Amino acid sequence: MTSSSRRAAYLAVSLVWTACAGQPRLFEAVEPHMGTLVRIRLYAEGEEQAAPAMHAAFARIAEVDRELSDYLPDSEVNRLCRAPAGTPVAVSADLFRVLEASQDLAAESGGEFDVTLGPVIRLWRQARRDGLMPAADALKEARARTGYAKMRLDAGARTVTLAQAGMQLDLGAIGKGYAADAALAVLCERGITRALVAASGDLAFGDPPPGHGGWRIGIDTRVLELRNAAVSTSGAAQQHADIGGKRYSHIIDPASGLGLTAPITVSVIAPRGIESDSLSTAVSVLGAERGLKLIAKRPHTAALIAGGGRVIASPGWPGEKR
Ligand code: AMP
Numbered sequence: 001m002t003s004s005s006r007r008a009a010y011l012a013v014s015l016v017w018t019a020c021a022g023q024p025r026l027f028e029a030v031e032p033h034m035g036t037l038v039r040i041r042l043y044a045e046g047e048e049q050a051a052p053a054m055h056a057a058f059a060r061i062a063e064v065d066r067e068l069s070d071y072l073p074d075s076e077v078n079r080l081c082r083a084p085a086g087t088p089v090a091v092s093a094d095l096f097r098v099l100e101a102s103q104d105l106a107a108e109s110g111g112e113f114d115v116t117l118g119p120v121i122r123l124w125r126q127a128r129r130d131g132l133m134p135a136a137d138a139l140k141e142a143r144a145r146t147g148y149a150k151m152r153l154d155a156g157a158r159t160v161t162l163a164q165a166g167m168q169l170d171l172g173a174i175g176k177g178y179a180a181d182a183a184l185a186v187l188c189e190r191g192i193t194r195a196l197v198a199a200s201g202d203l204a205f206g207d208p209p210p211g212h213g214g215w216r217i218g219i220d221t222r223v224l225e226l227r228n229a230a231v232s233t234s235g236a237a238q239q240h241a242d243i244g245g246k247r248y249s250h251i252i253d254p255a256s257g258l259g260l261t262a263p264i265t266v267s268v269i270a271p272r273g274i275e276s277d278s279l280s281t282a283v284s285v286l287g288a289e290r291g292l293k294l295i296a297k298r299p300h301t302a303a304l305i306a307g308g309g310r311v312i313a314s315p316g317w318p319g320e321k322r
C-alpha cells in the first residue's frame, strides 16, 4: 500500500459523524503528519461538505510539512540550509512567516528560543537513541554553528541569509502550531468555521460547536472552553533522554547546549498556534519567573506552568483559582 492510499484508507475509517436533526453534524478525521497524528473535528452540513474540506486541510498540513520539516531531506528549510553561506535565498510565504515569528521571539527571549539550534538538537536526538551524552567536543563544534543573530531576514525581498556554513534550522517548536493555524484557515475558506485542529500538543480552535461557548479541553486539573484561540503544551513527558540517572528534555537550553533537566510542563493560550507553540517552548527554557514576564508582554496570551510540585497560572489563564 502506498503512503497516500494508506492515508486515504485511514481517512475513510476515521471519518465519523453524529447526526442531530436540523443541526450541522460533527465530523472527525485523523491522519499521520509531521511525525504525529493530526486530528480534525468540524461541524458541516453533510459529508459532501466535510470530506473535501478535511482532505484540503490535511493536504495543507502536508504542504507546510514539506516546507518546514527538518526530517524530510528535501524540505524547503533543509534546502535553505544547504545553500552557500552568505547568499540570500528566496523562500515561501509560509517559511518566511515562521522564521520571522521565530526571530522576534528569539530577540524577546534573549535567545532562549532559537531555531538555529539544529546542530545541537541533532546531537541530542542521537544521544537519546544511544543512551549516551553527546561528546563534549562534538557539542562544542555543533554549538559553534548556532546563533539566531547569524540568520538574517529581508521582508521586502522575502529572502533568508544564513551567515555561516553548516547551520541547521529546526522548527520543531513552532511548525505544528503554524500547521494547525493553516489547516483551520483552509476550512474557513470553505465556509467551515466551527472546527478544531489538534497536532499532538498543539491545538487550534475556530468557532465553537453549535450551542456551546467553546471547545472543551482538559489541562492540568481544569477544564477550559476555548474558541478562536490556540493552546500548546511543552514538556519532557513524551520526549526525553535518560542518561546516567538524569532525565534530559528534548528542549535545549541554548546557554549550555544541554537538554533541560528541571521538570517543567508549560501550556500557553494565544490567538494563534504559531504563537502558542513557540511560546510554550520559550517559557519552558525561561522558567516560571522570566516566562511569565514574557507572557505578560504578549497581548491575549496566558500560561500555566507546572513543575517542582507547583502549578502557576498567569493572570489571564481561564478558570484561574481565586
Ligand atoms: P515543543 O514540543 O513545541 O516544545 O518543541 C520542542 C522541539 O523544539 C524540540 O524537539 C526541538 O526540535 C526544538 N527545540 C528544542 N529546544 C529549542 C529552543 N531552545 N528553541 C527553539 N526550539 C527548540
Ligand code: MG
Pocket (backbone or CB within 6 Å): 172, 173, 174, 232, 234, 276, 277, 278, 279, 280, 281
Ligand atoms: Mg512549542
